[in-house]
Amino acid sequence: MHTKTEETYFHHALKVLDEVCIGCTHCMSVCPTGAIRILDGRAQIKEGRCIDCGECYKACPVHAIIVEQDDFEEILEYKVRVALVPSVLIGQFPGKIPASGIYSATNELGFTHVYEVESTVGYIHSAYDNEKQKNKNRPLISSFCPAVVRLIQVRFPSLIGNIIGVKPPIDISALYHRRQLQAEGYQDKDIGIFYVTPCAAKIAAVKSPVGEERSPVDGVINMKFMYNRILQILQKHPDLGQNAMDTGHVAADGILWCLTRGEIAGRNGRALAIDGIHNVSEFLEKLENEETDRIDFLELRACDESCAGGILISGNRFLTVERLNKRAAGYRHQELKPDWQILNREDISLDTIRPRPMERLDNDISKALAKMERKRRLMCYLPAFDCGACGAPTCQALAEDIVQGHAQVSSCIFMQQMMVKTKTLSVEHALAITAKIWGENRLDKDCSKSGAEDENS
Amino acid sequence: MHLKYKIAGGDFSNAGNAASSVKKILKQLNIAPLTAKRIVVALYEGEVNIVAHAWSGIINVTIDSERIAIVLDDAGPGISDIEQAMQEGFSTAGPRVREMGFGAGMGLPNMKKNTDSMTISSVPGRGTKVELVNYLDKNAY
Numbered sequence: 001m002h003t004k005t006e007e008t009y010f011h012h013a014l015k016v017l018d019e020v021c022i023g024c025t026h027c028m029s030v031c032p033t034g035a036i037r038i039l040d041g042r043a044q045i046k047e048g049r050c051i052d053c054g055e056c057y058k059a060c061p062v063h064a065i066i067v068e069q070d071d072f073e074e075i076l077e078y079k080v081r082v083a084l085v086p087s088v089l090i091g092q093f094p095g096k097i098p099a100s101g102i103y104s105a106t107n108e109l110g111f112t113h114v115y116e117v118e119s120t121v122g123y124i125h126s127a128y129d130n131e132k133q134k135n136k137n138r139p140l141i142s143s144f145c146p147a148v149v150r151l152i153q154v155r156f157p158s159l160i161g162n163i164i165g166v167k168p169p170i171d172i173s174a175l176y177h178r179r180q181l182q183a184e185g186y187q188d189k190d191i192g193i194f195y196v197t198p199c200a201a202k203i204a205a206v207k208s209p210v211g212e213e214r215s216p217v218d219g220v221i222n223m224k225f226m227y228n229r230i231l232q233i234l235q236k237h238p239d240l241g242q243n244a245m246d247t248g249h250v251a252a253d254g255i256l257w258c259l260t261r262g263e264i265a266g267r268n269g270r271a272l273a274i275d276g277i278h279n280v281s282e283f284l285e286k287l288e289n290e291e292t293d294r295i296d297f298l299e300l301r302a303c304d305e306s307c308a309g310g311i312l313i314s315g316n317r318f319l320t321v322e323r324l325n326k327r328a329a330g331y332r333h334q335e336l337k338p339d340w341q342i343l344n345r346e347d348i349s350l351d352t353i354r355p356r357p358m359e360r361l362d363n364d365i366s367k368a369l370a371k372m373e374r375k376r377r378l379m380c381y382l383p384a385f386d387c388g389a390c391g392a393p394t395c396q397a398l399a400e401d402i403v404q405g406h407a408q409v410s411s412c413i414f415m416q417q418m419m420v421k422t423k424t425l426s427v428e429h430a431l432a433i434t435a436k437i438w439g440e441n442r443l444d445k446d447c448s449k450s451g452a453e454d455e456n457s
Numbered sequence: 458m459h460l461k462y463k464i465a466g467g468d469f470s471n472a473g474n475a476a477s478s479v480k481k482i483l484k485q486l487n488i489a490p491l492t493a494k495r496i497v498v499a500l501y502e503g504e505v506n507i508v509a510h511a512w513s514g515i516i517n518v519t520i521d522s523e524r525i526a527i528v529l530d531d532a533g534p535g536i537s538d539i540e541q542a543m544q545e546g547f548s549t550a551g552p553r554v555r556e557m558g559f560g561a562g563m564g565l566p567n568m569k570k571n572t573d574s575m576t577i578s579s580v581p582g583r584g585t586k587v588e589l590v591n592y593l594d595k596n597a598y
Contacts, residue, residue: 158490158494160490285477288480288494288497289473289476289477289480289498289501290498291473291501357484357487359484359485360485360486360487361485361486361487362487363487364487365486365487365488365522366522368485368486368487369520369521372458372482372485372486373458376458
């Protein structure tokens, strides 16, 4: 199990492949926390700011951003190999492939047990009602999406108290099934629980958990990898699972849980569902100013169409939503009733979530004020085009980097021109600065670029 | 540090811009979240008051390492009885405005609740000046 705590270590699942990165600005301009800079012609992710939302992964034109994952062979270290699958896994396959076929193929891959993550949402319904009495902050914000929890930690620390103190389904299900298997006589050390993830944020959540000491999940499998392997198996054995019943204990509301509005379906009071990280940021800004009338519950998801829009989902997100809606509509399984003998209230509640404020210029307010004044003075000169040619996403980000000692005024190409004109900077020096940011020979002719004469050769 | 915001009366769609801008700055200055929140909530109320009641206004914000002082100075109808205006629930809003959810009479009391000191002076027919002071908690985290 992973025991690294948030104080000592931030794990990020998104990495830049230096040899593939072409040093464009696509990722930098979409990052919701301003975590990316370009240096030496490559994108660099600032670890303290990254929330693993995956916007950069979606924006990268050359697939230079990758999601780090566990080696699949790791499952073989355990006697009992559990695949914990979210309902979106099913949603991306064509409708004629039954869920039972997909689960049978998962068994073929080497898993001894396949459980649906959302089988334990019964616990969450009950815990939410309990939490509503305990936590008087409003709105209560769902803890479901780890990218949103991290966004609140770094950009909206004053709202941390609004995050609902209940673990997300992934943790509750992992604990539940581990306890069940132990009750069946299996040794704890022999049980390996592997979560099949639709996104990078869930990997980060397992590797460096927030609000719990360690994750009950042993490893994470990339859903793209699973999708490909399952399809390979089903091509060889098209009859797999055809006659079996749709397995599992997940009820209709569980199937829809990870989709937009899935969590607010059963909530009393005034509840809103917002998806897309930029939409979420915009709303949290309003909430922080108390510009909103009393709202009881917020379901916030980083991805457009929630988990159906996860970066590791192979299918189209709208078709995935359609299939899951159909599956839920024709589904008669009973919800798994919470058994408080197996998990108690403490097992499913989150510990304190700590702020990770990244916007501060300095811990010392006098120093922060001095830096702020210098930043505002710099903004009188920087052009405010937000072109990104300095390697920072906006002029304000550059001004901040300058006051923090990470960049110079001459990093700005427009400032360079003014300095060359007033003879305070030589043309050679200006080109050297550009080469430092964008890499040597970056301005040489290169016809292999996308859209150029030889783009595909 | 000094910040200045011009507020246009009746421009509800931009009400809150000064509060958002100050909030961003307070975060960068590492002010404790709850202290910052009180300041921003009080400022937002004051900003909305100018938009709702006055013709125009100017907000001056001065921040040093000890405290933040906000002066909201408007050209507007003014307040004839300040003591009455400070009472919770008192409002000059008519029933139709109240039906729309405005004019609950909580604006000024809420500003007072969220500041360490608040003074109001007003000349009826000319305008109102509200001065807010909050002391900054240095041990933010």
